[in-house]
Amino acid sequence: MHRSRPRPVGTLGLVLAVGLVACSAGRYPGASASDPDARINGKISITYLQKQGDQEYFVGEAAGARAKAAELGIDLTVVNLGTDANKTVSEVQSAIAQKSDGLIVVVPDPAVGPQVAELARGAKAALLASDDQICASDPDPSACSEGDLVPRIGFSGTQMGSEVGKRAAQEFKKAGWEQADTRIISAWKQDVTVCTDRVNAAKDAFIADAGASIQKIDVPTDNSPTGAQDKIAATITANPDVKHWVLWGCNDENVQGGVTAMENAGVSADNVIGVGLGAYLACKDWSGGKPSGMKAALFINGKDVGALAVQTMYDKLRNGRDFPKEAFAKTTVVDATTWKAAGVSCT
Numbered sequence: 001m002h003r004s005r006p007r008p009v010g011t012l013g014l015v016l017a018v019g020l021v022a023c024s025a026g027r028y029p030g031a032s033a034s035d036p037d038a039r040i041n042g043k044i045s046i047t048y049l050q051k052q053g054d055q056e057y058f059v060g061e062a063a064g065a066r067a068k069a070a071e072l073g074i075d076l077t078v079v080n081l082g083t084d085a086n087k088t089v090s091e092v093q094s095a096i097a098q099k100s101d102g103l104i105v106v107v108p109d110p111a112v113g114p115q116v117a118e119l120a121r122g123a124k125a126a127l128l129a130s131d132d133q134i135c136a137s138d139p140d141p142s143a144c145s146e147g148d149l150v151p152r153i154g155f156s157g158t159q160m161g162s163e164v165g166k167r168a169a170q171e172f173k174k175a176g177w178e179q180a181d182t183r184i185i186s187a188w189k190q191d192v193t194v195c196t197d198r199v200n201a202a203k204d205a206f207i208a209d210a211g212a213s214i215q216k217i218d219v220p221t222d223n224s225p226t227g228a229q230d231k232i233a234a235t236i237t238a239n240p241d242v243k244h245w246v247l248w249g250c251n252d253e254n255v256q257g258g259v260t261a262m263e264n265a266g267v268s269a270d271n272v273i274g275v276g277l278g279a280y281l282a283c284k285d286w287s288g289g290k291p292s293g294m295k296a297a298l299f300i301n302g303k304d305v306g307a308l309a310v311q312t313m314y315d316k317l318r319n320g321r322d323f324p325k326e327a328f329a330k331t332t333v334v335d336a337t338t339w340k341a342a343g344v345s346c347t
Helices: 012-017 056-072 085-097 110-123 157-175 193-210 225-237 252-264 282-287 302-319
Strands: 045-051 075-082 102-105 126-130 152-154 182-188 216-220 244-249 272-278 294-300 326-328 331-334
Touching: 045 056, 045 085, 045 302, 056 075, 056 302, 075 085, 085 102, 085 110, 102 110, 102 302, 110 126, 126 302, 152 302, 157 193, 157 244, 157 272, 157 294, 157 331, 182 193, 182 225, 182 252, 193 244, 216 225, 225 244, 225 252, 244 252, 252 272, 252 282, 252 294, 272 282, 282 294
Parallel strands: 045 075, 045 102, 102 126, 126 152, 152 326, 182 216, 182 244, 244 272, 272 294
Antiparallel strands: 294 331
16 A cells, blocks of 8 residues: 655644745855855854665765765764654754754655745755755745745656666567566556656657657656565556566666566566666676576665765855756666666675
């Protein structure tokens, strides 16, 4: 059963959304290069608040952030929010109480965006989103006016999804499968805007490159391997006549869960084309040496994002440089033969 997303305690989010000052790049304290008083000349203190801090990608992101902070002489605190939206608000309040000059936030739930933005604005702390988009005036970033989107460091969802779709199309053409007995599973947490961007772009790129119109089944998940496995297992059971499966999702977790569900259902690896997004779980299949339905994955290096986020925050706080609306780290597609050379960390 699809779990409802966690909601912040009370009605603060609704109250704060009314009349909230917009948070485009130049409207946060310290954002304007024309305001010399906004710059910090002494020691800079930053708090990096991450969802799912024990996930391999976010472990790498924290490591990249710490390395960059050490290089720049910044006091950096990293906080693991897990999947608790309410903890996001309390930890932001704690960071503000500890006099953090800047907050970098990966939210477990975008619905807390207005609360986080208002707290930062009230404390005159610079705010930067990492990975997932948040909005200062609406709990749903997809409904946000452009000027209220919090500046973000991460990856382009559209570009990432396109790379996944292109590689899936390449694998499909190589396999020579018939369209009639093939289905696409697209799995993601459907209230996360960047996830929707990714899977939609994957679909468009696949259609354009494969030259095939294959029925696509959208599967809502919680973005975890077990959550995806359960939902995709039910999808397999409901489609007993399908011989071949193409699988993509918001992240490696969705695809890994799907590949496991296929294995458990007796679908051979030769009949599965899974293209992950992250490579931190995909590589585990490849390191074993046995055939896997995980045919490739887009490698996204969390270390690059963490370092870029800290550098971007430093540039604002030290030099008064405006935040870019978005800044992206590079990506590359890897598979069983190339992941080690690409530097994927597989633990």
